[in-house]
Amino acid sequence: MGEIxxxxxxxxxxxxxxxxxxxxxxxxxxxxxxxxxxIFDIGCGHxxxxxxxxxxxxxxxxxxxxxxxxxxxxxxxxxxxYPIKGKLVVCSDIAAEVPPFEPDVISLIAPNPKDIYEGNIxxxxxxxxxxxxxxxxxxxxxxxxxxxxxxxxxxAKEEIAKWMNEFHFKxxxxxPIFPCNFMPNSADLGxxxxxxxxxxxxxx
Numbered sequence: 001m002g003e004i005x006x007x008x009x010x011x012x013x014x015x016x017x018x019x020x021x022x023x024x025x026x027x028x029x030x031x032x033x034x035x036x037x038x039i040f041d042i043g044c045g046h047x048x049x050x051x052x053x054x055x056x057x058x059x060x061x062x063x064x065x066x067x068x069x070x071x072x073x074x075x076x077x078x079x080x081x082y083p084i085k086g087k088l089v090v091c092s093d094i095a096a097e098v099p100p101f102e103p104d105v106i107s108l109i110a111p112n113p114k115d116i117y118e119g120n121i122x123x124x125x126x127x128x129x130x131x132x133x134x135x136x137x138x139x140x141x142x143x144x145x146x147x148x149x150x151x152x153x154x155x156a157k158e159e160i161a162k163w164m165n166e167f168h169f170k171x172x173x174x175x176p177i178f179p180c181n182f183m184p185n186s187a188d189l190g191x192x193x194x195x196x197x198x199x200x201x202x203x204x
Contacts, residue, residue, distance in 0.1 A: 017050065018077040019062070019088035023098050025177070031087050032101045035059035036178055039127055040103035042095045042121065043111050045186060050078040051109050053181035054086025059104070069091035079185050086180070094156035096125035103129055107139045110186035110193070113150045113156035122163040130167060131201065137176055138169050160196060169198035187198040 023031070032038060037058040041051065044062030054060045062076070067090065076089050091098045106129065108121065115121050130136065140160065143149050164171060175182075176197055184193065 003111045012046075015078050017078050017084045017088065017127050019048070019074050019076045019090045021069065021072060021074040021090050022092060023089060028089065028099045031089060035087060035161075038101065038103040039105045039107055039180075040101075041096075041107040041109065042135075043108060044090065045077075045109075048074065049077045049109070049185040049187070050076050050080070050084070050088070051107065051155060051183060051185040052105075052178075053080045053082070053183070054088070055180050056085040058086035059089065059102075060086060061066045061089045061091065063091040063093060063095055063097065063098050063169055065092065065094050066127070075150070078081050079183060080181065095121075095185065096128070098129075099126040101136055102131040103136065104134070105137045105139055109141050109184050110143050110188040112148055113146075113152035116156040119159070122160060127167070132146065133201055135199065135201050135203050137178075138164065138196065138200075139182065140196040140198075141186070141189065142194040143186075143189050144193060146188065157194075163177055164198050167200065169200045170202070172197040172199055 008061060023099050035058055039052050039054065039060045041062040044064050044066055046066035048062045048064065048067065050060065076088055077088065078084060111121050
């Protein structure tokens with residue numbers, strides 16, 4: 001289980017940081033090549049929310065088909081009390097339509113349990129983002145308070161376990177040490193939420 005301190009969030013207050021919206025594939029690939037650490041945040045919300053305190057030379061890629069904004073940039077909601085120095089990219093589409101790359105972390109913050117149960121999020125289309133040799137982490141935070149959580153929560157957890165097994169993610173008993181801060185940020189989360197951490201291709 002994980003907890004989010006509401007009082008802490010209220011004390012520091014939210015800020016909005018700029019991100020590149022729907023870059024050309026060549027630009028996207030340039031961001032990937034120039035980044036030493038990459039996070040793929042599937043279903044980042046509308047408006048997008050940042051759960052990772054990415055640092056210099058790190059890349060956060062968020063995607064959500066609910067985003068309707070046009071243009072070359074977009075504001076991302078952040079709760080971190082310091083400037084974000086990493087590169088932020090937002091794609092207004094489903095994960096499968098994002099240009100393929102190999103993230104260090106695949107992140108899902110408060111996904112709809114019904115969508116997970118129906119295979120609309122964790123599915124074979126994510127193979128485009130899995131590496132044969134690179135260590136990759138799965139970070140997944142489920143809320144426990146919505147109607148969908150009560151109705152589909154158990155089935156969603158079963159689907160998560162099946163997907164992790166299919167793609168060789170081993171469930172971790174504790175939180176990994178990430179090179180940037182992780183603080184789940186979603187309008188759909190409550191005080192207490194269920195956290196999953198998985199790892200594949202661990203370095204021996």
